[in-house]
Amino acid sequence: MSEELTIDDAATRWVPGDRTGKPLLVLLHGYGADEHDLIGLAPYLPADIAVASVAAPLAPPFPMPGRSWYPIEGLNGRRPEDVTVAARAFLRWLDVAAGDASSVALLGFSQGAAVALQTLRLAPERLGAVVALSGYATPGDLPGDEALRELRPSVFWGRGSADDVIPEALITHTSLWLPDHSTLSGRVYTGLTHSISEEELGDVHQFLALWLEGIAGE
Numbered sequence: 001m002s003e004e005l006t007i008d009d010a011a012t013r014w015v016p017g018d019r020t021g022k023p024l025l026v027l028l029h030g031y032g033a034d035e036h037d038l039i040g041l042a043p044y045l046p047a048d049i050a051v052a053s054v055a056a057p058l059a060p061p062f063p064m065p066g067r068s069w070y071p072i073e074g075l076n077g078r079r080p081e082d083v084t085v086a087a088r089a090f091l092r093w094l095d096v097a098a099g100d101a102s103s104v105a106l107l108g109f110s111q112g113a114a115v116a117l118q119t120l121r122l123a124p125e126r127l128g129a130v131v132a133l134s135g136y137a138t139p140g141d142l143p144g145d146e147a148l149r150e151l152r153p154s155v156f157w158g159r160g161s162a163d164d165v166i167p168e169a170l171i172t173h174t175s176l177w178l179p180d181h182s183t184l185s186g187r188v189y190t191g192l193t194h195s196i197s198e199e200e201l202g203d204v205h206q207f208l209a210l211w212l213e214g215i216a217g218e
Contacts, residue, residue: 028113038109052097069111080139106120134159136174159192162191
């Protein structure tokens with residue numbers, strides 16, 4: 001995979017409304033989806049925030065539709081290096097798109113969750129919180145990991161008990177890695193597959209409301 005990717009800002013979808021000076025929540029979709037996928041979560045999110053949904057920079061192999069953040073097919077699928085390349089592309093997009101946002105949080109699903117957590121590891125000072133749904137933390141070490149142990153940013157990790165898409169080894173790794181590098185909250189939702197439930201969205205709303213309370217109290 002190329003060592004530099006570009007996110008198409010023209011494809012970014014924004015929830016309508018004034019964004020000036022507001023906290024920014026960026027949505028990162030999963031494999032085979034696109035920027036239209038997670039924008040439907042907007043009614044479940046706290047009010048008075050700016051919300052953007054970005055398009056991943058790659059196209060998955062035909063006939064899979066949509067976009068992808070990194071390859072998952074073949075023997076070298078889910079390489080940590082490829083997740084890092086995607087996260088660096090996202091950070092370049094964020095440099096421009098964040099504007100005057102008072103704080104930035106990420107909400108990622110599946111691949112998007114992996115990229116969101118990798119972004120946090122690359123630039124822990126840039127993000128106020130991360131919501132990782134049906135995703136995982138990439139194995140290996142990054143220079144920002146030690147800073148995370150000190151900063152302990154807020155992370156919500158939600159996943160379904162019946163999710164058979166993410167390999168068990170990655171789930172095990174994430175369950176050990178996140179408590180050591182973040183202030184972790186979240187749940188395993190009984191019977192939920194590789195998807196998002198309304199119950200989970202209620203928990204996400206509460207988590208993001210606490211993020212906003214923390215900003216207001218600064």
